[in-house]
Amino acid sequence: MPGIVDIQRLGVTVDRARVLCILLHGRNQSPEAMEAAVLRHLSTPDVAFALPRAGDKCWYTALAVDPLCAKTWAELGTSLGHLATLVQSLRDQFPGRAVVLAGFSQGACLALEHAFTGKAPPDAVVALTGCRVGVAGDDRPSQLQRGLPVYLSAGQDDPWIPLPAFAQAAIELGAGGATLRMDVFPDRPHEVSAAEIGMLDSVLSDLAAGRAPSFGGAR
Helix, strand or coil, rough: CCCCCEEEEECHHHHCCCCEEEEECCCCCHHHHHHHHHHHHHHCCCCCEEEEHHHHCCCCCCCHHHHHHHCCCHHHHHHHHHHHHHHHHHHHCCCCCCEEEEEECHHHHHHHHHHHHHCCCCCCEEEEECCCCCCCCCCCCCCCCCCCEEEEEECCCCCCHHHHHHHHHHHHHHHCCCEEEEEEEECCCCCCCHHHHHHHHHHHHHHHHHCCCCCCCCC
């Protein structure tokens, strides 16, 4: 079943952290894959990472660009409920620390959907190759926290996140008042690039220093 089945915790202990980062893996991936592809290449110190593991290796079984049906609503609701509980528990246990919600591919889509619910809002969202779940005609949540810093990226010809879906997410983020930076990478495989890792590192570094994310990483 989709939803969080366990959480791998890496980095410094939460009580020593200056910033907390939840990193969501993609479809058919794992926290271990995110550790190898992303975490090992970050340089910001004093970050506590929580890497949730999805049941059956997915947060929902449909494709992100499929119209929402009852099954997808139910699966997405379970994963979003677990994620909101995790974000809120970190806020309650460690007040005053910034929380970054990041994800790759299906994990990026889940991070965006969480942001649009308006529940337990993070301090920044880093959606690496992401879009909204469903299609424009679906009755999707739109309670985005105004001013939320969001980084959104995609590959120009990504097989899982089509460029029109990425662009629609950007439009909805802009309409919702997000502070948005987005990048489209030509000829990039379906993976996290060095530039995207650098952007996540920049967001973590800014928040760890008590600054708003500047999205100053090189492309």
